[in-house]
Amino acid sequence: MDSNHDLKITLIGTGTIGLSFAVFHLTHLKSPSQLTIYDTRPDLEKYIQDTLLSFYSSSSPPIPAISEINIAQSLKSAVEGAHIIQESGPENLPFKTALWKEVEQHATKDALLWSSTSGIPASQQSREMQDTSRLLVVHPYNPPNIMPLLELVPSPDTRAELIERTQEFWRARGRVPVHIKKEVTGFVANRLAFALLREAIHLVDAGVVTVAEVDDIVQNSMGPRWAVAGPFKSYHAGGGAGGLEGFFKNIGGTVQGCWDDAGRANVGEEWEQRIFREAEQSYGSVDTTERDMITRRVLEAVKLEKQTSKDD
Amino acid sequence: MDSNHDLKITLIGTGTIGLSFAVFHLTHLKSPSQLTIYDTRPDLEKYIQDTLLSFYSSSSPPIPAISEINIAQSLKSAVEGAHIIQESGPENLPFKTALWKEVEQHATKDALLWSSTSGIPASQQSREMQDTSRLLVVHPYNPPNIMPLLELVPSPDTRAELIERTQEFWRARGRVPVHIKKEVTGFVANRLAFALLREAIHLVDAGVVTVAEVDDIVQNSMGPRWAVAGPFKSYHAGGGAGGLEGFFKNIGGTVQGCWDDAGRANVGEEWEQRIFREAEQSYGSVDTTERDMITRRVLEAVKLEKQTSKDD
Numbered sequence: 001m002d003s004n005h006d007l008k009i010t011l012i013g014t015g016t017i018g019l020s021f022a023v024f025h026l027t028h029l030k031s032p033s034q035l036t037i038y039d040t041r042p043d044l045e046k047y048i049q050d051t052l053l054s055f056y057s058s059s060s061p062p063i064p065a066i067s068e069i070n071i072a073q074s075l076k077s078a079v080e081g082a083h084i085i086q087e088s089g090p091e092n093l094p095f096k097t098a099l100w101k102e103v104e105q106h107a108t109k110d111a112l113l114w115s116s117t118s119g120i121p122a123s124q125q126s127r128e129m130q131d132t133s134r135l136l137v138v139h140p141y142n143p144p145n146i147m148p149l150l151e152l153v154p155s156p157d158t159r160a161e162l163i164e165r166t167q168e169f170w171r172a173r174g175r176v177p178v179h180i181k182k183e184v185t186g187f188v189a190n191r192l193a194f195a196l197l198r199e200a201i202h203l204v205d206a207g208v209v210t211v212a213e214v215d216d217i218v219q220n221s222m223g224p225r226w227a228v229a230g231p232f233k234s235y236h237a238g239g240g241a242g243g244l245e246g247f248f249k250n251i252g253g254t255v256q257g258c259w260d261d262a263g264r265a266n267v268g269e270e271w272e273q274r275i276f277r278e279a280e281q282s283y284g285s286v287d288t289t290e291r292d293m294i295t296r297r298v299l300e301a302v303k304l305e306k307q308t309s310k311d312d
Numbered sequence: 313m314d315s316n317h318d319l320k321i322t323l324i325g326t327g328t329i330g331l332s333f334a335v336f337h338l339t340h341l342k343s344p345s346q347l348t349i350y351d352t353r354p355d356l357e358k359y360i361q362d363t364l365l366s367f368y369s370s371s372s373p374p375i376p377a378i379s380e381i382n383i384a385q386s387l388k389s390a391v392e393g394a395h396i397i398q399e400s401g402p403e404n405l406p407f408k409t410a411l412w413k414e415v416e417q418h419a420t421k422d423a424l425l426w427s428s429t430s431g432i433p434a435s436q437q438s439r440e441m442q443d444t445s446r447l448l449v450v451h452p453y454n455p456p457n458i459m460p461l462l463e464l465v466p467s468p469d470t471r472a473e474l475i476e477r478t479q480e481f482w483r484a485r486g487r488v489p490v491h492i493k494k495e496v497t498g499f500v501a502n503r504l505a506f507a508l509l510r511e512a513i514h515l516v517d518a519g520v521v522t523v524a525e526v527d528d529i530v531q532n533s534m535g536p537r538w539a540v541a542g543p544f545k546s547y548h549a550g551g552g553a554g555g556l557e558g559f560f561k562n563i564g565g566t567v568q569g570c571w572d573d574a575g576r577a578n579v580g581e582e583w584e585q586r587i588f589r590e591a592e593q594s595y596g597s598v599d600t601t602e603r604d605m606i607t608r609r610v611l612e613a614v615k616l617e618k619q620t621s622k623d624d
Contacts, residue, residue: 118563118566119563119566119569141532141533141534141537142550147532147533147536147537148532148533149528149529149532149533151529176528176531176532178521178525178528178529179525180520180521181519181520181521182518182519182520184515184518184520184573185566185569185570185572185573186566186567186569186570186573188515188520188521188525188526188529189529189530189533189534190566190567190570191511191515191570191573191574192508192511192512192515192526192529192530192534193508193533193534193543194567194570194571195507195508195510195511195570195571195574196504196505196507196508196543197543197547197567198507198571198574199503199504199507200504200543200544203496203500203503203504206494206496207493207494208492208493208494208496208500209490209492209493209500211544212544213490213491213500214500214504214542214543214544215541215542215543215544215545216461216488216490216542217461217463217490217500217501217504217542218501218504218538218542218543219488219538219539219540219541219542219614220453220459220460220461220488221453221459221460221461221501221505222453222501222504222505222535222538223534223535223536223537223538223539223540223542224459224535224539224607224610224611224614225453225459225535225607226530226531226534226535226538226539227531227535227536227538227539227607227610228531228535228603228606228607228610229527229531229598229603230526230527230528230529230530230531230535231505231508231509231512231526231527231530232512232523232524232526232527232587232591232594232595233527233591233594233595233598235509236591236592236594236595236598237595237598237600237603238454241597243588243591243592243595244587244588244591244592245584245588245592248579248584248588251430251431252579252580253431253579254430254431254497254498254502255498255502255506255509255579256578256579256580257431257497257498258497258498258502258503258506258507259506259507259510259576259577259578259579260497261496261497261498261503262503262507262510264571265571266568266571267560267564267565267567267568267571268564268568272557272560275544275556276555276556276557276560279544279545279548279555279556280548280555280556280557282544282545282548283544283545283548283549283555285553286541286545286548286549288549291540291541291549294540294613294614294618295536295537295539295540297613297614297616298536298539298540298610298613298614299536300613301606301609301610301612301613302531302536302606302609302610304609306606
């Protein structure tokens, strides 16, 4: 599977994440015929022809011949001979345990088995497999045809060699796979983002700022900053010669003050209806095609500039 | 003061923030002679000549004639006749109360009085002023010559007209002033960022990821995403036709799971030495000139693309 010419990838599930991964692979494989798609959806071939094109609208590479993609008629035929089998099906444990149990029977021994789940750990999904060392979570940041991050979350059983091969695959394609060492709830990216979201909800609920003002604040401060240098690197720089320690020495009191005063909103509480309505009034229907196009330019700007400064 | 030709701006304090604001104003005023700088630092003139140039290294506009800047010899002469008086002095309440008490005696009646503080509310700084309605906080995101956000935090006494004029000033210069309605601890941007930082500290401390991996994750997911669309807008889009409500309907369980499991690190606890050391080992001395140059490109990419799509 080292040669991209022979690589065969099978995608199971054709929701938003599955199709976005299809676009990613199609723009990196030598031929669309190296990709196989399987789903129990009726009229799958027509659905893919119709839907996949819309995912290309925000994508600059040319559209490959979609008709050359293999549409599998059974899970068995989808899986046989594939080097990578990537599942983006329903977020439902019985579905996933049954799927991997069957996949295992037909997949070649050294195939990489990946789940795109955002919440169901590999150790649960693999419960009915004979060899539980074969599976790991490869959680994208939506949409994966644009966002570089992949969270690699193995179960305690997953073989190290499979994690390494998965890292190599994504790195060779310019992506950023990060190995998450424990199967924590929600993995890492969502936990970080949801921590900020909780405080944002609190501040809107307390009448300090509006929904749109929170977004204005983030888009014009930590958003662009963190696109270039993450929080630890930023605060380490902010501490000058003293680094992160200097930063906490200077304003640790303010940091702790913010933490002590932080909100503790919960799902299902009163804030929901007001904030849901405010978001709807502020944004209505968001044009994600525009957002994705701008995000792509931002990522290109960061990549280009970082490359340029390395070359200096 | 509507005409930029006649506008006179006085900056008090020449630390990092003060000098960065100086660069911002110099690139927007018609002439450097419209800017006055005051500090009690010895050798002020030489210090400014030497230091200000280094702030321009990450700045694309041409460097104005720095020798034309007015260096004030006293607070009285610095303040008299100025339309805007902006304080970026030490984060120390007695310093600020004494400063504003004296500024008030010499400033023209309708001058805008701004403090760059990141933590001392206007209602405390104005305690010894005769007219407490004159002052507001204008808190930048560092460095203000590059980052668009300004948090405008009035005290309950601050006159609405002064907030409006302050908003107009920054908007006319392409910046994003956001009116924070309550004097909450740490204002809004830092509260949001510190909420995420607390969870990041917890996850590193728990051995889930390293300091550098947290930064890799943020730089390749929510950083670029939030540079384009803030958290509410992103999750509203993520909910599809159901908006933010649909988002919580779909994965509210995972969100609450992350919140319930969130860390509660505190300043001064055991994690500090390990994480400070890890940041130092990962980053040593950060090249902020490079970071600022890349950040500028990112902001330009977002601005250009948003403008282009508006024109379509």
